[in-house]
Amino acid sequence: MVLNELGTRISSALQALSKEPVIDEKAVDALLREICGALLESDVNVMLVHKLRQNVKKRVDMGALATSGNKRKVIQTAVFDELCSLVDPGVQPWKPRKGKQNVIMFVGLQGSGKTTSCTKLAAYYKRKGMKVGLVCADTFRAGAFDQLKQNASRAHIPFYGSYAEADPVQIAMDGVAQFKDSKFELIIVDTSGRHKQEAELFAEMEQIAAAIKPDNTIFVMDGTIGQAADSQARAFKESVDIGSIIITKMDGHAKGGGAISAVAATGSPIVFIGTGEHVHDLDQFSARPFVSKMLGMGDISGLVETVQDMHLEKNEDMMKNLAKGVFTLKDMRDQLQNILNMGPLNKLMGMVPGMSPEMMKGFDADESTRRLRSYMSVFDSMTEIELNSDGKYFEDESRLRRVARGSGVRPVEIQALLHQHRQFGQIVKKMGGPKGMLGKMNPAAMQQMAKNPGAMNPNMLKQMGGMGGMQKMIQQMGGMGGVQNMMKQMMGGGGGGAGGGLGGLGNMQEMMQQMMGGFGGGGSQR
Numbered sequence: 134m135v136l137n138e139l140g141t142r143i144s145s146a147l148q149a150l151s152k153e154p155v156i157d158e159k160a161v162d163a164l165l166r167e168i169c170g171a172l173l174e175s176d177v178n179v180m181l182v183h184k185l186r187q188n189v190k191k192r193v194d195m196g197a198l199a200t201s202g203n204k205r206k207v208i209q210t211a212v213f214d215e216l217c218s219l220v221d222p223g224v225q226p227w228k229p230r231k232g233k234q235n236v237i238m239f240v241g242l243q244g245s246g247k248t249t250s251c252t253k254l255a256a257y258y259k260r261k262g263m264k265v266g267l268v269c270a271d272t273f274r275a276g277a278f279d280q281l282k283q284n285a286s287r288a289h290i291p292f293y294g295s296y297a298e299a300d301p302v303q304i305a306m307d308g309v310a311q312f313k314d315s316k317f318e319l320i321i322v323d324t325s326g327r328h329k330q331e332a333e334l335f336a337e338m339e340q341i342a343a344a345i346k347p348d349n350t351i352f353v354m355d356g357t358i359g360q361a362a363d364s365q366a367r368a369f370k371e372s373v374d375i376g377s378i379i380i381t382k383m384d385g386h387a388k389g390g391g392a393i394s395a396v397a398a399t400g401s402p403i404v405f406i407g408t409g410e411h412v413h414d415l416d417q418f419s420a421r422p423f424v425s426k427m428l429g430m431g432d433i434s435g436l437v438e439t440v441q442d443m444h445l446e447k448n449e450d451m452m453k454n455l456a457k458g459v460f461t462l463k464d465m466r467d468q469l470q471n472i473l474n475m476g477p478l479n480k481l482m483g484m485v486p487g488m489s490p491e492m493m494k495g496f497d498a499d500e501s502t503r504r505l506r507s508y509m510s511v512f513d514s515m516t517e518i519e520l521n522s523d524g525k526y527f528e529d530e531s532r533l534r535r536v537a538r539g540s541g542v543r544p545v546e547i548q549a550l551l552h553q554h555r556q557f558g559q560i561v562k563k564m565g566g567p568k569g570m571l572g573k574m575n576p577a578a579m580q581q582m583a584k585n586p587g588a589m590n591p592n593m594l595k596q597m598g599g600m601g602g603m604q605k606m607i608q609q610m611g612g613m614g615g616v617q618n619m620m621k622q623m624m625g626g627g628g629g630g631a632g633g634g635l636g637g638l639g640n641m642q643e644m645m646q647q648m649m650g651g652f653g654g655g656g657s658q659r
């Protein structure tokens with residue numbers, strides 16, 4: 134059973150419990166039977182499933198609960214916590230430190246997705262503002278260096294490798310030394326893999342590790358290998374000092390349960406999961422947000438991080454404009470560009486609470502991205518004066534036709550784009566200005582909030598009129614109903630069509646900030 138189905142089955146079982154007229158031992162047994170059955174079908178290790186059942190039963194003492202009105206909640210919380218324990222070894226994962234020279238070594242069997250994951254991780258930390266370089270120390274597989282070179286070039290990441298040198302230890306040392314000399318902050322070394330867990334593979338890994346002394350060794354494992362994951366994870370763990378784990382191929386039809394539960398049992402934390410072949414298809418892994426997302430409950434901490442990665446605070450002009458209640462076409466373009474930089478839209482939406490996999494069905498991320506790109510060419514065809522305006526110049530049809538010709542986008546679609554811009558501009562106008570919520574904040578406070586929306590300080594909150602002010606702000610945006618509507622629009626549904634989709638995107642960052650402000654402190658989960 135793939136993970137999406139597993140999530141749906143567990144959450145359905147939990148919902149069914151809410152409808153039971155009597156919560157007794159029999160009802161709990163039926164719930165656990167359903168959950169454990171689903172976990173086993175997803176390849177989760179049988180011993181771990183057994184432990185989960187025992188632990189939930191231990192926590193749910195029906196005798197003590199007999200008089201409690203809160204039985205359902207206690208049971209649901211116990212199940213949630215135990216699912217989290219299943220994937221959490223309780224170890225704080227290592228993280229590279231900015232301003233230092235961090236070296237990471239990748240290990241794993243051939244074909245596990247090592248080389249692909251190296252580039253994904255490099256791109257991830259590049260987005261976080263680090264100076265990252267990649268070293269290919271795989272001399273075993275012909276073509277490995279070309280693959281890394283190609284991936285790295287596409288992601289604009291500097292790389293090091295050699296066609297002439299046959300000794301992987303030498304290449305690893307030279308690459309690390311070169312990047313260290315050039316003051317790189319994060320150096321990622323890809324090593325070779327073999328088909329089997331062979332002595333030569335482990336010997337080579339040990340030699341490279343001894344030569345470059347990595348700060349962290351990441352073990353990459355294929356998420357589709359099912360129950361075999363257990364022995365593989367343990368074998369690697371015994372041979373090298375595995376600090377963290379990345380599970381790949383968790384998209385599509387991977388059952389994933391085998392790999393995830395097996396590595397959690399070895400005591401090393403899973404730090405990321407690979408969810409596709411593209412460079413952005415890498416999700417940070419954390420037990421609670423992962424389980425929450427799997428059960429269709431969203432991932433607020435992931436959203437907070439994504440907003441932080443947008444570096445809104447660097448967009449000073451837009452911040453100032455928003456405070457004044459002004460929203461130009463350029464502001465809209467910059468926001469859309471930020472969203473495009475964040476990777477696939479479906480990933481972003483999967484983090485929104487209430488966005489169950491069911492609701493995501495029919496959402497075509499590639500189509501939305503293509504549409505967004507076409508809008509970027511619309512903006513590219515505008516003059517600086519037009520971009521800095523509220524769109525009024527396009528009342529002149531000849532300008533509209535010129536932009537349509539320049540961008541290859543139909544005038545009707547450009548009109549829809551301008552309409553969406555106007556609509557959002559009206560909201561900004563209401564919220565900005567001296568009386569509006571945004572206008573009451575000084576630009577420095579706005580920047581601070583954009584930088585770290587999850588940890589808004591109390592002063593800032595006071596400035597915005599406290600939690601009451603927040604609620605008012607959400608009401609101004611049309612409340613949570615408005616947010617849901619916007620999501621529908623983004624997905625191209627609800628008759629919004631092309632323009633409707635864009636309107637939703639224009640609101641995206643705004644909405645995310647508001648949601649995060651509303652939930653507060655969500656970022657601290659990670």
Ligand SMILES: Nc1nc2c(ncn2[C@@H]2O[C@H](COP(=O)(O)OP(=O)(O)OP(=O)(O)O)[C@@H](O)[C@H]2O)c(=O)[nH]1
Pocket residue numbers: 241242243244245246247248249250271274277280324325326327381382383384385406407408409410414
């Ligand atoms: N669907 C999917 N495919 C992936 C993912 N990660 C890697 N792949 C694919 O898996 C295949 C093997 O990946 P590589 O990165 O070449 O594997 P490797 O472990 O470096 O292999 P060696 O270099 O031979 O040791 C490639 O076709 C990748 O595109 C993932 O998260 N999802």
